[in-house]
Every structure is written in C-alpha cells, then in structure tokens.
Amino acid sequence: MSNASSPRPADAPESNDRRTTRAVEPVGETMRGARILVESLIKEGVDIMFGYPGGAILHVYDELHKQASRISHILVRHEQGAAHAAEGYARSTGKVGVCMATSGPGATNLVTGLTNAMMDSTPIVAITGQVATKFIGNDAFQEADIVGITRPCTKYNYLVKDVKDLAETIKEAFYIARSGRPGPVLVDIPKDITANEYPFIWPESIDIPSYKPTVKGHPLQVKKAVDLITKTEKVILYIGGGVVNAGAAPEILELAERLNLPVTPTLMALGAFPPGHAQALGMLGMHGTYTANIAMHEAELIVNIGARFDDRVTGAVEHFARKAQKIHVDVDPSSVNKSVKVDLPIVGDAKVVTRQLIDALPPGPPPERTAWWNRLRDLQKNHPLRFREKGDVIMPQRVLVELADITKGRHICATDVGQHQMWAAQYYPADSPRKWLTSGGLGTMGYGLPAAMGAAMGHPGETVLCISGDGSFQMCIQELATCVHEGLNVKIIILNNNFLGMVRQWQELFYSRRYSEVGMKYFPDFVKIAEAYGATGLRAEKPSEVRAVLEKGLSTPGTVVMDVIVSKEANVYPMMPAGAAHYEIQEEPLDDAPAPEPRELA
Amino acid sequence: MSNTNRHVLSILVEDRFGELARIVGLFAGRGFNIDALAASRTLEPELSRVVLVTRGDDTVIEQIIKQVNKLLRVRKVNDMATTPHVERELCVVNVRAAGGKGEEELERILRLTGAHVLSHYSGGFTVELAATPDQIDSFLERLRPLGIRDMVRSAPIAIVKPAVEADGVDGTGPLSATG
Numbered sequence: 001m002s003n004a005s006s007p008r009p010a011d012a013p014e015s016n017d018r019r020t021t022r023a024v025e026p027v028g029e030t031m032r033g034a035r036i037l038v039e040s041l042i043k044e045g046v047d048i049m050f051g052y053p054g055g056a057i058l059h060v061y062d063e064l065h066k067q068a069s070r071i072s073h074i075l076v077r078h079e080q081g082a083a084h085a086a087e088g089y090a091r092s093t094g095k096v097g098v099c100m101a102t103s104g105p106g107a108t109n110l111v112t113g114l115t116n117a118m119m120d121s122t123p124i125v126a127i128t129g130q131v132a133t134k135f136i137g138n139d140a141f142q143e144a145d146i147v148g149i150t151r152p153c154t155k156y157n158y159l160v161k162d163v164k165d166l167a168e169t170i171k172e173a174f175y176i177a178r179s180g181r182p183g184p185v186l187v188d189i190p191k192d193i194t195a196n197e198y199p200f201i202w203p204e205s206i207d208i209p210s211y212k213p214t215v216k217g218h219p220l221q222v223k224k225a226v227d228l229i230t231k232t233e234k235v236i237l238y239i240g241g242g243v244v245n246a247g248a249a250p251e252i253l254e255l256a257e258r259l260n261l262p263v264t265p266t267l268m269a270l271g272a273f274p275p276g277h278a279q280a281l282g283m284l285g286m287h288g289t290y291t292a293n294i295a296m297h298e299a300e301l302i303v304n305i306g307a308r309f310d311d312r313v314t315g316a317v318e319h320f321a322r323k324a325q326k327i328h329v330d331v332d333p334s335s336v337n338k339s340v341k342v343d344l345p346i347v348g349d350a351k352v353v354t355r356q357l358i359d360a361l362p363p364g365p366p367p368e369r370t371a372w373w374n375r376l377r378d379l380q381k382n383h384p385l386r387f388r389e390k391g392d393v394i395m396p397q398r399v400l401v402e403l404a405d406i407t408k409g410r411h412i413c414a415t416d417v418g419q420h421q422m423w424a425a426q427y428y429p430a431d432s433p434r435k436w437l438t439s440g441g442l443g444t445m446g447y448g449l450p451a452a453m454g455a456a457m458g459h460p461g462e463t464v465l466c467i468s469g470d471g472s473f474q475m476c477i478q479e480l481a482t483c484v485h486e487g488l489n490v491k492i493i494i495l496n497n498n499f500l501g502m503v504r505q506w507q508e509l510f511y512s513r514r515y516s517e518v519g520m521k522y523f524p525d526f527v528k529i530a531e532a533y534g535a536t537g538l539r540a541e542k543p544s545e546v547r548a549v550l551e552k553g554l555s556t557p558g559t560v561v562m563d564v565i566v567s568k569e570a571n572v573y574p575m576m577p578a579g580a581a582h583y584e585i586q587e588e589p590l591d592d593a594p595a596p597e598p599r600e601l602a
Numbered sequence: 603m604s605n606t607n608r609h610v611l612s613i614l615v616e617d618r619f620g621e622l623a624r625i626v627g628l629f630a631g632r633g634f635n636i637d638a639l640a641a642s643r644t645l646e647p648e649l650s651r652v653v654l655v656t657r658g659d660d661t662v663i664e665q666i667i668k669q670v671n672k673l674l675r676v677r678k679v680n681d682m683a684t685t686p687h688v689e690r691e692l693c694v695v696n697v698r699a700a701g702g703k704g705e706e707e708l709e710r711i712l713r714l715t716g717a718h719v720l721s722h723y724s725g726g727f728t729v730e731l732a733a734t735p736d737q738i739d740s741f742l743e744r745l746r747p748l749g750i751r752d753m754v755r756s757a758p759i760a761i762v763k764p765a766v767e768a769d770g771v772d773g774t775g776p777l778s779a780t781g
Contacts, residue, residue: 151624152631156674159619176674210616210677334668337661 028199033163034059036200037127037189038067040170043202046098048072048089048457050082054102055142057129059194074457074486077478079106081450083113084476086124088454090117091437092412092464094247096177097124097454103131104142107188108149112444114184115153119441120268121245123182125173126154132192133161147188155183163196168203175206180213181332182245213331217348217356225303225327225344226360229259232325234300234372237261238284238313241268241440242306242331248351249273249433252305255358260366262376264292266307268440271430275409281376282385285313286576287422290383290585293574295376296321297582305329306350309340310441311578319581329353385426386588387570394543396420396495396566400427400467402547403493406554412437412455413465416448416472419501422572424467446475449492453479456488463489463554470496470520480533483559491553492561497568498522505571530561539563605659608637610682610689610760611667616675617643617650624673625652634658634666638757649677653759682760691758693738698726698749711744726751734758 031039037060041049051073053061064073076082079101086097101107107128117124131140147159156176158169166189173185229235237256243249243265249272256263256279263273264284273280282289284296296302302324307313309328314320317339326342328335329350336345346353387397400423409429414437415421421438430436437455439447452466473494483490495501500518507515530537536556540549546564553562573588615621622641629636637655644651656666663681670679682689699708708727712718717731726749731741735758742753 147620148623151620151627161619208674211674332672334665334672336668337664338668341661 028201030197030199032059032063032194033166033189033196033198034063034194036163036166036198037170037194038063038071039200040167040202041098042067042070044170044174045095046071048074049098049100050074050076050085050089050454050457051100051127052076052079052082052102052106054106054129056103056131056191057100057106057127057189057194059191060100060127060129060189073100074482076450077481078476079109080112080446081453081476081479081482083110083124083126084116084444084447084450085454085457085479086126087113087117087120087122087447088414088437088451089458090122090124090454091120091244091451092434092455093458094434095458096174097122098127099124100127102129102142103146104144106142107146108144110186111150111153112442112446114150114186116439116442116444116447117184118153118155120439121182121241122184123177124184125170125177126184126186128186128188129194130159130188130190133190134192136190146186150186153184154186155181157186157188159188160190160193163193163198166193166198167201171203172206172208176208176211180211181242181335214333214347215331215349215352217329217346217353219356221344221346222353222356222360225346226357226362228301228325228327228344229261229303229357230362230367232301233369234298235259235261235369236281236295236299236302237263238266238296238302238304238307239263239269239272240266240304240307242329242350243269243272244306244433246306246331246350246352247433248306248349248354251351251354251358253277255354258358258361258366260369260373261303262295262373264288264295266310266313266440267425267438269307270425270436270438271409272433274431275429281380283425285310286315286578287426287572287574288576289385289426290574290587291376291379293576293582293585294379294383296324298375299324301325301327303327303329304342305354306331308332308335308338311339314340315576315584316579316581319583321582383587385574387573388588388590389543390567392542393567394540394546394564396497396564396570397423397427398543399493399495399546399550399564399566400424402550403427403465404429406547406550407465409435411435411463411465412452412459413467414438414448414452414455415466416468416475417443417445418469418472419497419505419570419572420467420469420472420495422502423495428465428467445472448472449476449483449490450479452490452492453483453486453488456483456490457486461489463491466490466492468492468494469501470494470498470526471500473526474524477529480530480535480559480561484534488559489557490559492559493550493553494526494561494563495566496522496526496563497566497570499568501570502572504569508569508571509577526561526563530559533559535559535561537561537563539565541565606657607659607663607683609656609658609663610687610758611654611656611670612680612682612760612762613652613654613670614644614677614679615650615652615673616677617648618675621650621673621675622652625654625670625676628669628673629656629666632665632669634662640757640759642759653757655758680762682762686763687760688763689734689758689760690732691735691738692730692732692756693741693753694720694728694730695742695745695753696726696728696751697745698751700725700749704748708745708748711741715741715744717741
C-alpha cells in the first residue's frame, strides 16, 4: 500500500485531534473514498456483503465492480432483506455481517433489521450512502437523517464528514459491532466523501477510552457464586444468547456436568446446550416446556448466564421465581437489575466468566441433587410437550417432529415469527450453537427467509432450513429471487394455516374468538409463487404426505418451498399468558374444553 | 413512585457531533425524566460536561446511570447525590420595583440574597442571582410583589467538592461557603 509519491497531507494529524486513536503508519496509496471503504472492508476480512445500489452510493458500487474478485456483493430485492441477511450471516458464522444501501429510502429500509440486531445483540455493520455534504439538511432528493433515525436502534453510528476519517471509522465500526455486547453499527457516507481522495492508511489498533467492555468477572463475585451454587440443592442454569455470542457452549456444558445442573436455554440460546442431553430441560418462557418453567418457579438458585430476564421469560415479574436467589452473568452492566433484582451480579463475558466459575469449583464428583432431579424427572414424565393429532388434518407440530427425525437438528434453521416459530423452538433440536436463527427480542415477521439466505451464503453448499408461516413468509418473499439467483440450498417449510396464527390464538383465548383481520384466505398459491421465482414448489395437504414432501424437499437441490397445509386453529402450548406467573403455565387441553374467560393482558 | 428522588448527574462525554442528542434521546426513548440540562465545555478540549437533573426511585436511577454509562462516548457519570457537591443555578429577572418604596424593597432583597443589579432601565431593573435552585425559588417569591416582567433561569450546574485540604478551603476558613 505504501506509495512514497503521495505524501500524507501536513494537516492530517491535527484534523484527527478528536479521534481517540491514531496509528502512526507509513504513508498509504492515495485513492478515492469509495476505494478506501472497500479496502477497509477487505482489511476487516469481509468477503461477502448484502446490499442494494442507488444514487448516493454509486461510487462505492463502481468500486465493488472493480474489486469483484476480492469481495462479493449479493444483490437483495429489498434493503430489509440485506439487513436480515447480514444478521443471518453473522449469527451463523460468528463474524460481523455487512449490509449496504443507498441514502433515503434505501437507508430507512434497513431500520427494522438494525433494530432486530440491536435487540438480539447481533454484530452487523451497515454502510449507507448519503447525499453530498453540501446538500445535507436541505431536504435533498433521497435525503434522510439516517444517523438521527438510527441513533436508538444502533449500538453506535457515524456520519463520515471527511474522507480522512473513513478508514478509521470503518475499523472502529467493526470493533464496536463485535466487542462487548455485540450490536449493529451504521456508517453513513455522503457521496462526495466517497469521491474525495486521500491516502489509505489502515490503523493497526483501536482504542476508545470511553468504551472498555468488562470481560473478566470480579474474582470475589465468582468465588461467592461458586459458594452459593455448591451449597444450594435446587439450582437451575438459565442460559441466553450471550452464551452463543461468546462461544461459551463448551464451558456451559462443562459447568453443568461438573455441578449436575439442569439447564434451560432461552429462545436465543437454543443449540447452545445439547437438546438431547440428560440435563436439558428444554426452552423456558411463555411457550417453554412445563418442566423448565416450573423448575424456575421452584428453584432456590437461578444461575443466569448471558440472558436478560426478558418479559417473555419471566412472566409477571412480581411473581417471578420468588423463592430463588439469582446470580446474573452478563457482559452488559445495564442488563443487571433492569427488570429483575439479582442477588449476585457478575459483569463479564459469558465464556470467560463460566471458565472462571469452573476453575473455582472445589474438586470432587458432581453433587447428586437427588430430590431436585427426582422432582424434575417427575415433571418431565408427566408434562412432556404434547399435541393432539386430528385425523386427516396435518398438525403443525407433527411436521416439525418429522423434520427433527429426518434432520436430527444438524442443519442451520431460521424461523420467522409467530406460532410456527414457537413450535420450531419446541421441536427442532438444533444440535449446536449458531444453528438456530430467530428474531427473539423484536419479533420481526419477515426475518426468516433473508436470515436463512445470509446463513446459506456464509456456509456455501450447505442446506439451510427456513420455517415460516403464511403470514411471515410474505413479508420478505421477494428474497426468493435472491436465493434462486445465488443457487442457495434454502429449504422453506411454510406451516400454512390460513391465519396469522399467533394473533388468532390470542383472539381465540382472550378476545372471545373475535378474529379481527387475521384470515389469509389461502392466497397466494405458494407452489406457483415458488415456480414463478424459479424455485421448486411442493405441497402437503394430508398427514400421509408430510414425510414424503419433507424428504423430497430436502433432497431437491436449490431453493425449495414446501407449502404444508396445517390445522387452521392449532394453538401453541404450553402457554404462560402475558402477565401470568410460571406456575400458571397452561398445557394443551386434553379435550375440547371451552375457551377460557377473556382476561386483561399485559 | 413514592421513593422518587431528585438526582443531579454530571456526565463527561466526548465532544463529538450528536453525542448530546444520544443522551437526550436515551432519556426520551426509555421514559426517563429530564428536569433540566446544561451542557458546556471542560478544561479538556475533547470532553464536554452535561449536568442533568432527573428524578426516579433507586432502581430507575440505577438504570439511568447504567444506560448513560453504556453510551459509547460517555467517559464518566457522576451521581451528585452520592458525593458532597455544590450546586448553582443562574437566574436573571426583569423586575419593576416601581417608586422609592419598591426600590428600597429591592435593595433589601438584593442584600439578603446576594443578588445584584445588571442594568437599570426606565421602569425597572435587571437583576441576577446565582444560587441553589431552592434559593432561587424563594428569591423569585420575594420579587413577585415588586412586579416581575420577565424571568429566565439556567439549568443547575454542580461540581464535586474536593476532599478537605489543609489551608482553610474546607468550608470553615475565611472563604467559607455561602451555599
């Protein structure tokens, strides 16, 4: 990169005086901002990105064309798809996902994906074009104050006002996105900045004095935690998405086995503990297993590693695990005592702190916890996940039971949001971390297909599942074109119940079956849609066809849409109604009981 | 909220474009209160100080402090409620104080409060007082009968009292504090 003929301008250090980092570097080759951006992305190890071109970002796309052999760009069909694809890529690979859009509508279309990544702590970097500096604030064509708009839904964002700052900004953006509690970072670059020239100088390191995430847990707190865990009988290990982000699954397994602890993952942590393990209780929360929820209620000590006491997990906070002391390990200090008061907080990285806990354990065999395990085994035996078959109608749960049987949970699985998501969470046994992609915090319908697409791009040749519903699927259906265009092995299973099922379920249970605006009328024909996009379309309408359609769909190369017509009014159980407590969790009624009385909802 | 208390937070933040908006947006987005806010430069060119008055019970204040600390460019958040500090607010008032009696009363109030006249115009005075917010409240109450034409108050600012030093600036010496 060094080029002695292009000296660094004399004013460079001064212009950077507000920067927290300054790498003393040899003079770099002078190039346009667009090229500096692309070189910076390559320096960050980006080999694939998802985006959509437009006026303000044309210089960058011109550069991407020139550098196509060094960095790939996937043309999505809507910028929302780019953001979710970057999320799917990031969650499935552990690397930072990158999406790109032009100014104005291109940028605003990223907002849902950015917010989703913020809620689920997913590291992505969004690059947006902006109108030229001199037009900013003039209501110029395709101008939007995207830095203002995304301030609350990014971990941090930048407006690059000088080409001199570009390389360092990109380096910082990636560092911020992946460190501490990961999240989305947006870099907004005006068009003239991408045209201006400056030497490309890649900073060797980044130091932000005001941003120093705590990684190692306080040793005294760790010791107290170990004392508490070893002297308490009824302990439960409650793990969240932080375990996946930190890559802490091996440590969690070791800790759980050393201490003979039951383990319950949140929706975001599915796959982080082997689902078939004898100590696995299944997911907890609103649609978690009966056993996991009752165990939380009866526990004397809850050890939360990398979860955040989300309201879908705690139910009514005032009734939440009142008997239990609580240990909370979280990399984000603001998660501690946010909704649930904890007895022993440990701020730090889930992997590092779990290792500290293991290292501090006294020697000896795992404790028996006989009474506790007897109680849990009893709950598991009497309250397994269950559903009722209904003769000639396909039950949605049956589809997932078959899928689990065929795949054994070895494929990456993305979901959309709604009933199908909860059934998939209950029945798809993702066998390792980073194989479960779902919109947890934000609950974004339309996440599934682009997330599966991003994961498929990150795992060339691999089959990626997308479990969706007839509502969700239509929210980002346009990405079928991208999947087919890229020849991706994305296998979409639509649990088609002709309803916005989760909303319908709430209307059934809490609004006396007044089904307001939830009927989907079996439009469109998803098989024909698939064919129109150049994908394979398959349909199952009878229980006897399910297995064959799944097997055929999974073995057909390329993008496949499996439209499975399922029971229209199946409900997700167990269910802990919003605002209810863990002990109030309801299971699937064994007979056709009358609908419960409507109640006020939180 | 029975245990709602007033807290003065002193926030040191990197002086960059948009950082104040991040702080204010955080309060708006999470439903926290801002009763008053003052932002200014510091001795260090790259840092700004935001002094912010908020309210909440202990849990809310804990969340506020953690969330503000989480803002990437925030260096330090100081909850003044936990440290000995001095708080000051500036108030400037256009007061009528008509006639000899009015002027006499105004002079008495100025003497009592430590306020002083900034300018004199036909039909009134512009006076200023730097004091604690409570003292300013009572100052305004005293002025009210004299006819307040207009009034402007700054947000309070606050500074931590340094640890006691040997040479009499501990509040007992000749330069003893008046706040």
